[in-house]
Amino acid sequence: MTDADLPHSPERFCLWREVQDTRTRTRLGGAFYLIAWLLCWLFSAAPLQHLGAGLAGSAFFGLMLAARLLHHPPAAGTEAELQRWLDRHWGVILMSSIGWGLAHAWVLLTAGFQPASLIATLATVAFSTAMAFNFAMRRRRAALAIFLLYLPGLATLALGDDSTRAELVTLVFYLSYLILVMNRTHHEYGTMLALELQLLEQRQRLDTLSRTDGLTQLGNRYQFNNLFPAMCANAQRHGSELSLLLMDIDFFKRINDEHGHSMGDACLRAFGERMRAFFRRDSDALLRLGGEEFGVLMPDTSLEQARQLAEQFREDLANQGFQLGGQHLPVTASLGLGCFHERDGGSAEAFFKRVDDALYRAKALGRDRLELAEG
Known part of the structure; x- marks a missing residue:
């Protein structure tokens, strides 16, 4: 895409850039949710005994992956269309987050999944870290997604016996770190967007100057x-x-x-x-x-x-x-x-x-x- 094809108004350009970044950063995420669930299921004590849960989880995360891949941004949308696409795509992201949060809690609560509990916890840490670093452009939504990933597992650990206390405290401290990182990343994204917009405006001004007669201000x-x-x-x-x-x-x-x-x-x-x-x-x-x-x-x-x-x-x-x-x-x-x-x-x-x-x-x-x- 050339500079001439980019949205000219600052508001529409910011939305357009956010749509492009969100689309790019969610393409692989859905696949990793599915892979993480398959690992938890396959490394459980008896995968065949949990066939229904395994297939249900696989179907859910497979559906979320398809929703991410098939939800294409509008080719040349208005601000309202771009905002609508973002709202719907974030709906898919939040659905994936609550789905994984509940899956993590299920693994921790189900005896047959105990061998895979470390996989589920590490996946939760990985998904929430990716959320803090990659989706901080919408800080409140990213924070909500992180809590949806974390809270079911934290609640399960909090209700467990003393053997889970160390894991609980560690995850709580890491959660506080992620919130700080997300705030910093949010500001960095805003700064990057402002610089990109400034560069685009400078290019547009130079293009206008190259096409304008300096004396009369008519086209040259x-x-x-x-x-x-x-x-x-x-x-x-x-x-x-x-x-x-x-x-x-x-x-x-x-x-x-x-x-x-x-x-x-x-x-x-x-x-x-x-x-x-x-x-x-x-x-x-x-x-x-x-x-x-x-x-x-x-x-x-x-x-x-x-x-x-x-x-x-x-x-x-x-x-x-x-x-x-x-x-x-x-x-x-x-x-x-x-x-x-x-x-x-x-x-x-x-x-x-x-x-x-x-x-x-x-x-x-x-x-x-x-x-x-x-x-």
């Missing part, structure tokens, strides 16, 4: 070269309309020569602002293609609709010019306009050439005019 030629073929392909695939407007500021070199390059830069910035005032739809792509040449990509816009907008822009520019540096600067522009057509054969290059030719005709015919692309 790099963005046009990436966007234009994709929009042409989309228009052809869906049979929709796509209009392209190319514009050149007339006699821009004269502005630089007579007023200086700082005035020329101010003129380019003002031209970009005027474009934003006329081409205001979110779907329109406003671009500076280089020098004094500009472009507007207008999806789902007919040639006539685009022509009216372009003419209004040209007339306003010719009538109003710009007020820059306390003086009036008369400015006009030559425009070429076309709509993606079947005669282009799906070629973005052919479409661009038709519109570019129209722009050059506008210049050749006296400038300050709009010419439509042939075809």
Whole structure:
């Protein structure tokens, strides 16, 4: 997955990352619950005498394993969908935890399982340790899962004779250690997530800068070269309309020569602002293609609709010019306009050439005019 595919809002990104981490960290966990139960059963005093309990436990932990593996996260979910997936997946985790806690207590209470009691206790320690280190992103839920793993066994040991006291005290002390570790891991995960989010935001800012003209804050030629073929392909695939407007500021070199390059830069910035005032739809792509040449990509816009907008822009520019540096600067522009057509054969290059030719005709015919692309 590229940075462009990642969720952009901080809240959704944090949920998305938590979903990915939870999914990755639970894949193997379910298998170990099943393996631990099979070991307890097979190393009991008489496995065949406990066939029903053995098969029931195996079926339960096998079902929990399948639930973990088959519960796939939403491909591109909303915050509500991601949160719903987490809630359901944590339901499976907590069910596995209480299931193992009861299995541990069963092994300790059942005489025939006494040879496997150490296996069950070690497995409980291992599962609770994994919970503290791997699932501390949800601290309260992880704490609940640890208690569900621990408490049935602790209660069984507490009700036993003096021979279990040492084991009971040791497990209680280890439980307190796990709670401390879980709190520390929770803070570390939050710090890691904040750093990852900061890095993603920096990458997005750099990507935006690489696609933005620094002077006018419009899209640059790099963005046009990436966007234009994709929009042409989309228009052809869906049979929709796509209009392209190319514009050149007339006699821009004269502005630089007579007023200086700082005035020329101010003129380019003002031209970009005027474009934003006329081409205001979110779907329109406003671009500076280089020098004094500009472009507007207008999806789902007919040639006539685009022509009216372009003419209004040209007339306003010719009538109003710009007020820059306390003086009036008369400015006009030559425009070429076309709509993606079947005669282009799906070629973005052919479409661009038709519109570019129209722009050059506008210049050749006296400038300050709009010419439509042939075809």
